[in-house]
Structures are given as C-alpha cells and as structure tokens.
Amino acid sequence: YWNAASFPNPSSYLHFSTFQGETSADISFYFKTLIPRGVFLENLGNTDFIKLELKSATEVSFSFDVGNGPVEIVVRSPSPLNDDQWHRVTAERNVKQASLQVDRLPQQIRKAPTEGHTRLELYSQLFVGGAGGQQGFLGCIRSLRMNGVTLDLEERAKVTSGFKSGCSGHCTSYGTNCENGGKCIEKYHGYSCDCSNTAYDGTFCNKDVGAFFEEGMWLRYNFQAPAVSSKDSGGRAENSLDQQHSGPDLAQEQIHFSFSTTRAPCILLYVSSLTTDFLAVLVKPTGNLQIRYNLGGTREPYNIDVDHRNMANGQPHSVNITRQEKTIILKLDHYPSVTYHLPSSSDTLFNSPKSLFLGKVIETGKIDQEIHKYNTPGFTGCLSRVQFNNIAPLKAALRQTNTSAQVHIQGELVESNCGASPLTLSPMSSATDPWHLDHLDSASADFPYNPGQGQAIRNGVNRNSAIIGGVIAVVIFTILCTLVFLIRYMFRHKGTYHTNEAKGAESAESADAAIMNNDPNFTETIDESKKEWLI
Numbered sequence: 001y002w003n004a005a006s007f008p009n010p011s012s013y014l015h016f017s018t019f020q021g022e023t024s025a026d027i028s029f030y031f032k033t034l035i036p037r038g039v040f041l042e043n044l045g046n047t048d049f050i051k052l053e054l055k056s057a058t059e060v061s062f063s064f065d066v067g068n069g070p071v072e073i074v075v076r077s078p079s080p081l082n083d084d085q086w087h088r089v090t091a092e093r094n095v096k097q098a099s100l101q102v103d104r105l106p107q108q109i110r111k112a113p114t115e116g117h118t119r120l121e122l123y124s125q126l127f128v129g130g131a132g133g134q135q136g137f138l139g140c141i142r143s144l145r146m147n148g149v150t151l152d153l154e155e156r157a158k159v160t161s162g163f164k165s166g167c168s169g170h171c172t173s174y175g176t177n178c179e180n181g182g183k184c185i186e187k188y189h190g191y192s193c194d195c196s197n198t199a200y201d202g203t204f205c206n207k208d209v210g211a212f213f214e215e216g217m218w219l220r221y222n223f224q225a226p227a228v229s230s231k232d233s234g235g236r237a238e239n240s241l242d243q244q245h246s247g248p249d250l251a252q253e254q255i256h257f258s259f260s261t262t263r264a265p266c267i268l269l270y271v272s273s274l275t276t277d278f279l280a281v282l283v284k285p286t287g288n289l290q291i292r293y294n295l296g297g298t299r300e301p302y303n304i305d306v307d308h309r310n311m312a313n314g315q316p317h318s319v320n321i322t323r324q325e326k327t328i329i330l331k332l333d334h335y336p337s338v339t340y341h342l343p344s345s346s347d348t349l350f351n352s353p354k355s356l357f358l359g360k361v362i363e364t365g366k367i368d369q370e371i372h373k374y375n376t377p378g379f380t381g382c383l384s385r386v387q388f389n390n391i392a393p394l395k396a397a398l399r400q401t402n403t404s405a406q407v408h409i410q411g412e413l414v415e416s417n418c419g420a421s422p423l424t425l426s427p428m429s430s431a432t433d434p435w436h437l438d439h440l441d442s443a444s445a446d447f448p449y450n451p452g453q454g455q456a457i458r459n460g461v462n463r464n465s466a467i468i469g470g471v472i473a474v475v476i477f478t479i480l481c482t483l484v485f486l487i488r489y490m491f492r493h494k495g496t497y498h499t500n501e502a503k504g505a506e507s508a509e510s511a512d513a514a515i516m517n518n519d520p521n522f523t524e525t526i527d528e529s530k531k532e533w534l535i
Contacts, residue, residue, distance in 0.1 A: 001143050004143070007136065008163065038137035044123070073109075213383060215263075221396065222355050261283065265373070276366070289317075293346075295342070327342075356388055
C-alpha cells in the first residue's frame, strides 16, 4: 500500500518490463503533486500505445490505441488535483469497453467499436514518469498495480539515479487521523500517531485507558519539584509544573476525564500544592458534581456546583474543565459548555503543584476540612482517560511511560473501560439513558474515538425492547396453541353423524314396522292403549 517513489524532476522516470495487457488492462495508483500536468505512465508498440497523464490541474486522461485509432477518456474534477493531497486513479480496458475514475468522481466509460482490432500489442518498456522528452510527472506515486500485480517502485527507485524511494508528507494528508491530541509522525512507509502526551492509546490515539477503583484504593502522581521564582510585590511565584512536560502555564489548566460510580460522596480528582492552593473535583452526598478552586486571595474556596442532575447513577459521565486565569469553562456530558468566573480578589496562578490524586487524598500538611469529609470511604467505580494538561496519570500507571516512576498506587489497579464515555453496554433503556442520541444512529464513527461521530449505545441490549419482544412471543405462542387445539378437535369429529334409526329399517316395509319389530315394548303400549275402562 505504501510502496512509493518520489519523482524529483519532470524528466525523471522509472522503467519496467513491457505491460502484458493485450485483451484487458486494469491499472490503479495514488498520486500527489503540486504541478498542473505530467505523464504518469506510458507503454508503446509499433502503433499501439497506452498512456495515463495529468493533462491539467483538474483533468486526468486515459488514452490508448489498439489499431482502430486513438481513444481518449478524460475525467474532470471540480477542484484542483495538484493540491499535494493523495488522489486515486483507476483505469480499465477490455474488448467491450474502457473506463476511467478519479477518487469518487463519476466514472467515465467508453464503449469499444463492434468491429476492428481488440488486442493491445506493446513492445517497449513500461515507463512510469515522462520519457522521450515528454512533460514528466513531478511528485509522488504509490501503490501502482497493473493487472493485479504491484510494481515495486521503491526497489526500482533505489537503483535509479536521482530517485528517492518512499514519499514524504503523509501527515499532510492523513494527520487528522491522529485523534485526541495525538501527534502525527512522518515515517518512511507512511505515518504513525504518537499518543504519549494523551490519555489515550491505540493506533490513532482513540482507545480509552481506564481502570476500576475498589473502595479505599487511590493513585498519586507526583509532580517534579518546581523551580520557584522571586515574587513581585503583591504577586505570587510562577512555577513550572513538570520539567519533562515542557512546563505548562500555571495560569491555566485543562482537565479531561470520564467516570462512573454509584457511591456518594467521593473524591474524583484532587491536585495539591506546596502552598495552600488546591483543585478538587468531587461528588457531593446528593450525587451532584462540585468543583472547588482555591488559588489564594479569597477567604473560602470558590465552588462550582452542578445541581441539575445526579452523577452517581452508575452511568459514564464526561467532565472537561478549562481554566484561563479567572475564566473557567465546564462541559459536562453532552450538555452545552457553561462559563464561570473566579472572584475578582482571587489570584490567577496555581502555585507550586505537588501531587495529583485519584480516588482519595493521602497528603501531608493542612488539607481543607471539606475534603476530609469526602475522603471516607473513598471512590468506588471507574475512571477513564484522565488528563491534567499534558499529563495522563492513569495511563502512566497502566502503561510503561517516561513518567511511570512518578506514580504510586495503593491497592490493585485493574484496567477496565467501564468508565469510558460513551457507555458500551447499557443497563438502561434508551428513553432514560442520557447518552442515547437519535442522530448518532447514522453517524460514521465512534464517539469519542472514531473520526466523525459515532453511535452512543453500541451492541447494547435495550431492556424495553426485550420486554416487548417477550410479551409478543407469549401472545403468539398462546394463539398457536389455541389453533392446534381447535384443528385437532375438528378433525377428531369429522364424518361422525349419529341417528336414532331403528335396526332393521332397511328390510322393513316402513319405518313404523321397523320400530315395532325392533322394540317389543312398543306392541304392549299399543295394546294397552286399545283397552277401555268402565268406571
């Protein structure tokens, strides 16, 4: 797929053995360039030929001659093709027709004449690039396949003077595939995504790294000793956070994570300092989320209470906090972002950060009394993709990174995606699940880890649907049983007809005679009826 060669100047070309495509030709490749024209490839015969070229910035041409005269098919693009982006060309020819397609543009087809020559007879070498004084191609070609065979452009480029095997600039075309802050790294045969400064893992930095916390368990990430600068009058020291992480500005923080729990109160995240500064994200006894900031300058910490919903409902919740000096932006789940402002007397610098805690705070020195109340019994549940600026403490604990030595764990940390957002297995119906969004059904990717949007409940079981399906199954089974019983009853009595016709009726002169012959009591009844009684 990445077998490629760079064409350094318009007169350069690579040569291969003659293309064997007498009755059929199937050619495909990718190209990118900044010039408006150039020959991609060409193979000649006595009079026959086959040729693919970029005729202008918006036109690709496929031309050939099998002895009936030159034929040309052109695809015109509404946007320039010399934009240094990858474009795919597919050309086909057989005895019935020829076609050309560029990217996803409509395919152009030309029918072959009903009479005439059909065989393409070629004798020269196959030239990739411009040969014979033609305007050659300047740029990069990769994945060149002819009749199912991939031509080894890289190997031929290595033995050809002035050529360079492989292509550069992959990140220009595919760098957006690296998600969640992943960095695109240019490679010889393609590119890769560097996820080291993210809380994610995977090829494209889109796999959540999370863990399950049992009761009483906690994780501590130790920041390196800060470099303290002298204070201005009325000001505070501005320190670097972590020398290995390029010293983020302490006038701002970015905190991202997701969690799920059914226990309240608890501490989700806490950042301590060598001073009295701290930052805490808590779940209150009511199940509501609270963010506490203490940057100095105020008598009491500044609290942000999110009271519009219960966060301790076992569902995953996404929390994104961004602070820029005194402005705090909070985005919770799929709700719109809300902006808060620190009091005017509050300082703007988070001074001398010391440690970051997850699940519980085990810190020496003076700690806010409210934090102590939330420390017992501790957090029980799941945390995922935890990130403080460009530090990912949970990932450092579960993966071997250059900051893993700064992590201390109390208890057994079990990797799990149970806190991943969105939820992968839903214990709730779609009507009550806050992550169920109808428009996600038609999305093209997994939120938050696929390009585009994704579906909120994937491969989950809808409980309401299961109940309705069960009721329908019972009703259908009852109807079937009733039908079987009626059919059996009807067939059992079919053809049975009972009469009280006396025996011997067939040989008797009449029905009355048959009755008299068959019933001896009948004669006595007649005799008794003829008797007369005198009173």
